[in-house]
Amino acid sequence: MRLPCALLLACAVTLPAAEWSRFRGPNGSGVDVDSTGLPTEFGPSRNVVWKTDVPFGRSSPVIFGAHLYLTASEGDRLITLCYNIADGKLLWRQAVEKVHKHQVFRANDAASPTPAVDALGVYVFFADLGLIAYTPEGKERWRHPLGPFDNFYGMASSPVVEGEIVIEQCDQDGEAFLLAVDRKSGKQRWKTARPGVGIGWSVPVVYAPAGQEKQIVATGWNRVDCYYLATGEPRWWFPIGSDGAFGVPAANGESLIFYTTGHDQPAGDSFETLLARYDKNKDGKLSKEEFQAYPDWNEHFGWVDADHDGYIEADEWKTAIAATAGEYGAVKVTPGASTGQLPKSAFAWRVKSKIPLVPSPVLYNGIYFMVKEGGIVTSLDPETGKVLKQGRAPQSLGDYFASPVGADGKVFLVSAEGKLTVLSAKGEWEVLAVNDLNDEAYATPAIIHSRIYMRTRAALYCFAMSR
Numbered sequence: 001m002r003l004p005c006a007l008l009l010a011c012a013v014t015l016p017a018a019e020w021s022r023f024r025g026p027n028g029s030g031v032d033v034d035s036t037g038l039p040t041e042f043g044p045s046r047n048v049v050w051k052t053d054v055p056f057g058r059s060s061p062v063i064f065g066a067h068l069y070l071t072a073s074e075g076d077r078l079i080t081l082c083y084n085i086a087d088g089k090l091l092w093r094q095a096v097e098k099v100h101k102h103q104v105f106r107a108n109d110a111a112s113p114t115p116a117v118d119a120l121g122v123y124v125f126f127a128d129l130g131l132i133a134y135t136p137e138g139k140e141r142w143r144h145p146l147g148p149f150d151n152f153y154g155m156a157s158s159p160v161v162e163g164e165i166v167i168e169q170c171d172q173d174g175e176a177f178l179l180a181v182d183r184k185s186g187k188q189r190w191k192t193a194r195p196g197v198g199i200g201w202s203v204p205v206v207y208a209p210a211g212q213e214k215q216i217v218a219t220g221w222n223r224v225d226c227y228y229l230a231t232g233e234p235r236w237w238f239p240i241g242s243d244g245a246f247g248v249p250a251a252n253g254e255s256l257i258f259y260t261t262g263h264d265q266p267a268g269d270s271f272e273t274l275l276a277r278y279d280k281n282k283d284g285k286l287s288k289e290e291f292q293a294y295p296d297w298n299e300h301f302g303w304v305d306a307d308h309d310g311y312i313e314a315d316e317w318k319t320a321i322a323a324t325a326g327e328y329g330a331v332k333v334t335p336g337a338s339t340g341q342l343p344k345s346a347f348a349w350r351v352k353s354k355i356p357l358v359p360s361p362v363l364y365n366g367i368y369f370m371v372k373e374g375g376i377v378t379s380l381d382p383e384t385g386k387v388l389k390q391g392r393a394p395q396s397l398g399d400y401f402a403s404p405v406g407a408d409g410k411v412f413l414v415s416a417e418g419k420l421t422v423l424s425a426k427g428e429w430e431v432l433a434v435n436d437l438n439d440e441a442y443a444t445p446a447i448i449h450s451r452i453y454m455r456t457r458a459a460l461y462c463f464a465m466s467r
Contacts (some may be wrong), residue, residue: 020063020446020453023114023158024403028205028248030362032407032447040410040422040433042452042463049462050088054455055079057111058401059158060443061453061460064117067091067136068446068453070460071124073110076101078126080115080134085453088462092138098128100147104154112156114203114444116166120183123166127155131168133186142186150174152302156201162214162229165189169218171200171245173306178204178218180232190232197221199303200245209254209335217256221245224258226335236335238342241328247356248403250363252332252382255348257368259330261357268297268321271314285311329355330370330380349385354378356400364406365425371413373399379427388427395434396421407447414441418456437461 024030039047057072063085072079077095084091104110104127113125121135130146149155150173157169165180176194181187197220204218207226214229225237240260250257278290288305291312292298304312304320329352335342356372363369367388368380375393380386396419404413410432411423418437423429439456446453452463 019065019117020061020448021118022062022116022160023060023203024248024360024405024444025446025448027251028160028203028360029250030248030360030403030405030444031364032405035407035447035450037450037465038408038410038447038452039463039465041435042420043435044438044461047463047466049451049464051459051461052083052088052090053458054081054460056109056457058109058156058442059111059455060114060402061446061455062115062117062122063446063448063453064119064122065136067117067122068460069115069117069122070455071111071113071115071126073126078110078129080122080124080132080138082122082134082136082138083460085448085451085462088460094134094138094140096126096129096132098126099130099145100128100149102127102147102149102151102154108154108156110154112154114158116159116161118161118183123159123161123183125155125157125159125168127151131159131166131181131186133166133183144181144186144188146170146179151199152300153199153201158203160204160206160216162206162216165229167204167216169200169202169204171197171202171220173198173303176200176220178216178227178232192227192232192234194218194220194225197223197225198245202245203248205249205251205256207251207256217249219245219247219249219258219260224249224260236338236340236342238333238346239327246358246360248360250361250368252363254336255332255334257330257332257361257363257382259355259361259370260328261355268317271317274317285313286317287311328352330361330368330385332382332385351380351385351387353387354390359400360403362404362406362411364411365409367425367427367429369404369406369411369423369425369429371400371404375400375413375415375421377413377423377429379429381427389429393419393421393423393431393434395419401442402444405445405447408450412445412447412452414443414445414454416440416442420445420454 055072059071131144133141176197180189202219226235332348361370375397379388396415399416402414413421418441420435422432443455
């Protein structure tokens with residue numbers, strides 16, 4: 001649907017080639033360095049170039065040339081959609097049937113992974129099928145079947161295209177692995193096991209320090225690993241507290257900045273305490289029904305019950321709560337020439353205050369910005385780890401699943417209830433505006449050519465300054 005205010009905007013017919021080609025744009029950074037004149041105030045009736053209805057999915061928009069791509073699902077159908085970025089017109093829609101049927105957690109869905117794109121077309125990962133590639137015109141090029149997967153919360157890692165390969169991080173209970181397939185044929189180039197990693201949802205980044213060959217860095221449930229891009233051979237790693245398997249690392253020259261969420265101490269009561277409170281039939285274990293009475297944990301029975309026998313026993317509970325403890329926080333790492341487990345000297349600083357759970361931070365304008373549930377925003381000096389400012393984004397204090405992005409001297413934050421906050425990209429940041437999209441929002445915005453592309457639960461918007 002085109003809106004009348006779109007008539008006020010110039011260049012509404014053709015746009016030059018553009019790239020926001022993977023989750024969070026260039027190498028997952030969440031930054032567009034070229035856009036200027038982006039609107040501070042916008043919404044369903046202000047500074048709208050176009051709006052179109054879209055089926056539900058949590059994946060984020062990606063852009064290559066004149067095409068914008070999304071994924072969605074409807075029942076057993078897994079959908080890939082292609083739109084014209086100039087006017088929002090649907091160019092094509094392809095649907096395939098699920099091969100597997102995963103039951104996923106309420107905060108996930110069958111179309112959570114974001115596509116990746118290049119000149120050959122679009123690459124999509126569906127946990128219920130595997131990898132599938134389409135041409136820019138919507139013709140299927142190849143499929144690489146994967147799964148079924150064992151991940152109680154569902155799979156969410158997005159594909160990454162680098163050079164001639166497509167990389168997919170497949171973290172799960174059981175056989176977790178990192179996979180590279182040929183972007184032209186879909187045939188496997190290499191597959192590297194990730195033993196002991198467990199479930200996860202992070203998207204890897206390419207790391208290319210001066211004088212070294214390209215590497216790929218993957219954040220897992222309880223560790224971060226680096227692999228050689230060409231072969232998948234492991235290079236270095238370091239342990240982290242669990243709950244850290246969401247975010248995309250930020251590459252910063254020779255260094256990387258990670259965030260991982262966790263606790264210094266296990267985040268649960270002892271098993272003996274649980275039995276005393278909830279073991280109604282006194283059989284020394286907890287059924288799903290009994291576990292429902294335990295606050296904060298009751299939705300998570302499915303992964304704590306590791307052997308899936310319908311009961312949580314002492315060893316399973318001890319493993320689960322031990323996994324919630326360990327080193328966590330925002331941390332700067334400079335691996336240098338290290339191999340194997342990184343030494344303590346590789347870690348420059350660590351900050352443990354107000355660390356987000358899901359949204360990946362953004363390194364922009366020389367500042368590291370984080371947003372967590374409750375609308376708590378933290379800015380850090382990436383060189384020293386000094387907290388520059390910590391505060392709340394007013395009028396947007398709910399949950400956050402989308403990741404912040406930066407462009408035009410601004411940082412854009414999107415809450416799950418659809419409040420899009422615009423900050424000044426400074427250490428002492430200020431709230432410039434809070435825009436209400438009037439719909440739930442889980443996707444991360446794409447920014448290119450001074451336009452903001454934003455997906456809500458039911459719509460896809462293009463915003464730009466009226467002229």
